[in-house]
Amino acid sequence: MASIASARYGKDNVRLYKVDRDPKTGVQTVNETTVCVLLEGKIDPAYTTADNSVIVATDSIKNTIYLLAKQNPVTPPELFASILASHFPSTYPHISGAHVSIITHRWTRMTVRGQPHPHSFYRDGTETRNVLVHSSPLGLRISSSIKGLTVLKSTGSAFHGFIKDEYTTLGETWDRILSTDVDATWEWRVFRDVEEVRKEQAGFDQAWEHARETTMRVFAEDYSASVQATMYKMSEEILEKVPGVMSVTYELPNKHYFEINMEWHKGLKNTGKDAEVYAPQSGPNGLIKCTVERNSAKPKL
């Protein structure tokens, strides 16, 4: 015998663009996202007995995303994702919840002749602002993140004191290059409903700004003992600054830059303090992860 252990379905890669036109100033502001909505609930018969009567067509899900984008603000993405995630369970009684993902792509306003241009933008990098919302009878679980923010520091990073044994070839260093693609996620307290999310509205943009500023400032200013130690400092600071956030997760690849020994060519010095030309590595790379949570008032049993 077999049965469904878990099932969800919906529309992925729904690309969405919305423009806001300020009639007074003529300034336009644009928002471009990629949306995914997956539904769950009493949908097993669609799989087990080919009963389509329980299916909200993924085409209808796509239409709903466009319509709700017209009728509601699409920013902050935490609010729009919550509106989407609440719509489906409140419209279809057999749908118990939805998983909504929104990836916001960067359109940064151009500076033209020293002035912010009213309607021209450019894509400044691969960084995205991402949101996941899961609606269920228990409420709305929201996580926000920054992904694809590539950073590098050319000094101010060390790595020494690690285990040395018969497997070790890595030398200790007090001055190395540190580079990573930032993947930082912050998990919010559970919200009862969309109205509670709406009350927090301004806090979502502030948290994103804090997380982004903290990530870059700590990366730049910390004399890094390791990726592990630096990411912990970033997480601690975000928890300190944003009371509504319960935990912070970083996933950071350690993108290695190898020194190139040039002694073979006329004794040319290019290692240690003389290193100037390096070989950036595409892989293998370190991958360092951690989740740091707020200590709850109650002691753990």
Ligand SMILES: O=c1[nH]c(=O)c2[nH]c(=O)[nH]c2[nH]1
């Ligand atoms: O910051 C680092 N953490 C590690 O765990 C590690 N391992 C390694 O080889 N280099 C580094 N760097």
